[in-house]
Amino acid sequence: MEHPPAYVKIACGTTRRLLIGRFRRLPGEQPVWELTTTFAQSRQADPGESASIGELTGTFGPAATYEGCPQCSARSFVKCGKCQRLSCWTGAGWFSCGWCGDAGPVNDRIRSVSQAD
Numbered sequence: 001m002e003h004p005p006a007y008v009k010i011a012c013g014t015t016r017r018l019l020i021g022r023f024r025r026l027p028g029e030q031p032v033w034e035l036t037t038t039f040a041q042s043r044q045a046d047p048g049e050s051a052s053i054g055e056l057t058g059t060f061g062p063a064a065t066y067e068g069c070p071q072c073s074a075r076s077f078v079k080c081g082k083c084q085r086l087s088c089w090t091g092a093g094w095f096s097c098g099w100c101g102d103a104g105p106v107n108d109r110i111r112s113v114s115q116a117d
C-alpha cells in the first residue's frame with residue numbers, strides 16, 4: 001500500500017518565496033523520503049494537504065524526477081541549522097536560508113523535518 005505523501009514548507013533561498021514540497025515515502029523498512037515536487041503555496045491545495053502535521057524522520061533527498069525549485073530551479077534542499085526549516089539548495093557546498101537569512105556551509109544530512117501546518 002502506498003504511503004500518503006507528506007507536505008513540508010520550503011522557502012526559496014534565492015527569492016525567499018514560501019513553497020510547499022511534496023515528499024513521498026519509498027517502500028521499505030527504513031524511512032526514505034523523496035521530494036517529488038515543489039509548488040507555490042497559493043496554488044489550490046490537494047485534498048488532505050493540510051491534514052498532515054508532525055515530524056518526519058528518516059533519510060531525505062530529491063527524487064530523480066524532481067524538476068527543481070519553481071523559483072530558482074535549485075535541484076535539492078537543505079535544512080537550516082538555525083531555524084530548522086527547509087530551503088531550496090543548488091547542491092553547492094554553501095546555502096542561504098530563505099526563512100531566517102542564515103547562510104553557511106552545508107555539512108550534515110537531514111534526519112528529520114516538520115510537516116506543513
Ligand SMILES: [Zn+2]
Binds near residue numbers: 012014069073074088
Ligand atoms: Zn529556489
Ligand SMILES: [Zn+2]
Binds near residue numbers: 097
Ligand atoms: Zn534558517
